[in-house]
Amino acid sequence: MNYTSILWGAVLTGVGIFAYYIAYIVIVKGRLRGMNITRELYSAVGAFTAFIIMMSIITPLLSHLPSLVTPPSGGWVLEQYDTIASILSVVKIVSALILFPIEEYGTYSIISSAIDGIIGFLSGLTYLTVMVIALYKALLALFPFAPLFISLALARPNKPGSIVLMGIGLMTLVATPLIGWLSSLFYRITMGVVTALSPPCLDIKILGVVYYGPGPALVTTSQGVFMTNGTRYIPIWGCEGLQVSQVVWDWLVLNYTYTRLPPGFTIIPLYNGTLEILAHLPFPATAIENSSGVYGAWFPLRVLKYWRNGTGYMINDTVFFIRNESVLFWAWAGGVKANCSLAVNETGMVKTTLVSGPMVLPIFAPLTGSYPPSAPIGYRQMLINATAFNESCLVVFEPGSRWSGYTTLPATGPVKWALAGPLNLITGLNSQWSNVETAFTTVGVITVAVTLLGILLLPYLAIGTAYLGAIIVEFISPLWGVISQLLPF
């Protein structure tokens, strides 16, 4: 915006004020009342000259100050805040719906505090930005009147009211572009943070998950990862589809199919239906399992040889009995032992994978539950040929490391987004770091400058203007004498 023309319009008003003031001193006080006006005239003319000099200096200086930018939209900043705060709050509601029935109050309390923290930070930043923008808009309205305040102050420079008016006038001239610049900085900082925090959409849903297969399984979906052992509820973004990309059990990648069933009733529109997952190994393996978790699996693939009265059967989860048979086993176990001939070969028949829980900050990890170690420890995938001819044989499968897990709060969709909030906040602030530094340095410089101006400059203003006026009047008086001689009237 070009404010120079507006500024000079106001300068003319100031010139008018001085013209009236000087005319009043000369005509009313000097001529009509016959008073001694020397000192007052010196002051008035000095003030007028100081005003012109000051405005002449300030006007080109203004071009070196940041230009008067169009005020950023404070309403838009608040709108962004309200949107993010709403979505974060709905994540709290959805978390409560999931966690309260299973009496996970502590977990809810932690996620609630984390979300409140993000909202609190964003609220503070937004409020600061909006206040600076509002201040800038107010100063912008005041800006064209700044010369008027300066002229009023200079007209009677040695009075307390004048000092305040001078402060208002000068600060409006100098501070408006600076505050405008500052408001743009704060706007950029807030929008940077807001952009980093922005949710994919405004629609949050709860999806029921029904899992059929060996469990607990780690299900990886396009909206996040969770563990399930049957039925559970997960939060998802309504605007994004949900694809299951992997189902893992005991680090073994399962074959799976899945179906999205629409909600059977619409009384709770937050409910988005059911995801039914059917998963299985290529064969019906027996899990090496006890109450503390899963330790592997095995399966007799085929009877390779069969002699007379040959037999083979499972004794328990870890032991298989054979007699007069040669059996080929597949096993995912720590090892295998038998009191008969064994031929063990490593195999990759069933694909295994590294697993990981949801990617959240370490402080939030307990919220999401417990997950298995990323890689299996002490496991071998084996093809075992056990042969027991004319003898009884016990094939014992040794356990590997423990596979278990339990999802407290599924870190999927909106919860995943909310838990990444603090990290996104830091990312957003980092991307705007130079602006953050500049903004706070500017605030410091403005504070120091205002203090110094107030302490050092203003008390000398009155003396300065009086001396200046004396010089001008003493210079003009003889000049006027010469000119008046030339005039015919």
Added chain:
Amino acid sequence: MSVLSLLNLPYGIGITIAGVELAWGLVKYYLAPTPSQRREAIDEFYSIVIGAILTATVAYYMSIGPSIGASIASALGVSITQVQLSDIQKVMYNDFNLVMGQYIANQVTTFAISAAGAILGAFNPGKVPFNTFEAISGALGSLAGFLNAIMAPYNRALIATMMNTIALAALGQVMSTMYNYGIGSLSIALLLPSRTRRIGAWLASFILVFSILLPMVAGYQDTLVFNYGNVFTMWVSTIEKHCSNNSIMQAILSLFLNAPSWLKDAINIMADFVCGITTLPWLISNTATLVSVGTFNLLEGDIIIDIVMGIGFAITAWLADLIEAGARALFEVRHL
């Protein structure tokens, strides 16, 4: 209007003092032993006449101050309510009540939703796979948080507005009392004697500036409150309207037809919010637009009022000095 009625307030004090000074001038004139002393008395008489004209001007000016203020605001492109000096306190009090009402309604609704959640959570149906009461309890508790988060900036804006309305109401009360007790005309009368000139100048300056500024700012504040002071109610009404066709909500509400009105209202608001939450994208976009516009405009208006009032006081101090100097030039009796 009889001449004697001029002695009533608000002009009475000023006219009485001017009358006393006039009488003193007459006494001086008749008792003056020398021509120069009689000249002094005539000077004093002229001063009183000028003072009387100024007194009438100030009294008239105080009565038309609000319309001058409205004209100035209009020239600056701001349309404001025209508030008379005597009405400022009442108008600001009403605005304060409206804004405070919004703030309290917001807090009470938040508390009611939170409390309803806590009460529902206390129901224990025993070991069930999905405890509906617990789920609703948690959801209502979080809904209270939702309200808090959304309305936090607006609540801050409301507090700033409340502070402004209190300050303006106090100033309005002072100005109105000054007007009723004739301080405007008294201030001019106080300019005549040299001993009271300073306080007279300050009072006259204050009255001159704030007779225009205060109605203007109060009108602006009133307009702000009228436009943006009831965002919470507007928000609730919008949700209510949006949910009026939701048959399930209506069915739930019909269960409470015979409930006490406060309970019915509370359940109504809660049901509206729950219904709102279920149509989330609509609720969020609608809320964000409505609340953010109201909040920003209210905040901006508050800052403008604070700045303008600061400038008003600076100009008062500046003008007081000028008036004092002018009064000295006009009313100082020259001792010959």
